[in-house]
Amino acid sequence: MLELRAITAGYDRRTPVVRDVSLTVEPGEAVGLLGPSGCGKSTLARVAALLHRPDSGTLILDGTPVRHWRHRAPRELRTACGVVFQQPRLSADPRLRLDDLIAEPLRATGRRTEAPGRVAELAATVGLTPDLLSRRPHEVSDGQLQRACLARALVLRPRRLICDEMTSMLDASTAAALVAVVEDYRRTTGAGLLAVGHDRTLLRRWCDRTVHWDDLARGGGPIPRV
Numbered sequence: 001m002l003e004l005r006a007i008t009a010g011y012d013r014r015t016p017v018v019r020d021v022s023l024t025v026e027p028g029e030a031v032g033l034l035g036p037s038g039c040g041k042s043t044l045a046r047v048a049a050l051l052h053r054p055d056s057g058t059l060i061l062d063g064t065p066v067r068h069w070r071h072r073a074p075r076e077l078r079t080a081c082g083v084v085f086q087q088p089r090l091s092a093d094p095r096l097r098l099d100d101l102i103a104e105p106l107r108a109t110g111r112r113t114e115a116p117g118r119v120a121e122l123a124a125t126v127g128l129t130p131d132l133l134s135r136r137p138h139e140v141s142d143g144q145l146q147r148a149c150l151a152r153a154l155v156l157r158p159r160r161l162i163c164d165e166m167t168s169m170l171d172a173s174t175a176a177a178l179v180a181v182v183e184d185y186r187r188t189t190g191a192g193l194l195a196v197g198h199d200r201t202l203l204r205r206w207c208d209r210t211v212h213w214d215d216l217a218r219g220g221g222p223i224p225r226v
């Protein structure tokens with residue numbers, strides 16, 4: 001379970017962009033987070049993904065309060081969460097071939113021997129043909145690169161997924177294909193999902209419940225089921 005309790009976070013302590021926000025994702029649950037541009041959704045998602053230390057508040061993962069973020073976070077907490085961002089080009093090392101990009105978390109955790117099998121399996125799952133796997137990011141489309149980034153997020157079989165506007169740069173059919181991959185993964189593993197976005201229709205169709213930033217930012221009260 002992912003619990004964000006009274007999180008205040010931002011880039012300048014005097015003017016936080018996230019103020020006293022609480023949100024819970026139960027095991028196996030898919031929660032959609034909607035809100036206007038710039039309100040702080042990505043910042044909150046980054047706190048949940050252990051990528052951004054909050055100024056105050058508590059993040060509790062499977063009952064354990066988190067004390068360290070980024071490279072100081074314990075490996076078992078970092079690897080339990082797969083993250084996909086909006087812009088694949090900002091989150092992909094331009095020097096890596098797609099097969100190495102997908103395998104990156106395996107190499108980083110000393111499991112490189114699993115890479116060939118896992119990469120082949122996930123490439124098929126996300127719809128990347130073998131010829132694409134030897135290309136570098138500048139040699140593929142945004143949609144193909146986002147498919148590789150989703151495969152990378154799944155490669156360690158995380159218990160939680162955070163998809164921050166994963167589909168907003170993609171055409172409708174690629175978006176639908178990637179959402180289907182996430183849903184298949186959740187069905188087979190019981191992983192929880194926090195999906196951040198602007199597209200109310202997509203999030204309502206995709207998620208068990210959708211919460212609006214304005215309701216979270218009011219602070220404290222129960223999160224309405226929509």
Ligand SMILES: Nc1ncnc2c1ncn2[C@@H]1O[C@H](COP(=O)(O)OP(=O)(O)OP(=O)(O)O)[C@@H](O)[C@H]1O
Pocket residue numbers: 011017035036037038039040041042043044
């Ligand atoms: N690294 C940063 N340094 C300083 N300010 C930042 C940084 N990243 C984001 N911000 C600011 O924090 C605020 C919240 O940004 P955030 O990306 O969390 O919003 P968002 O709700 O995800 O927006 P969008 O829907 O447009 O992606 C914005 O005003 C943004 O300009």
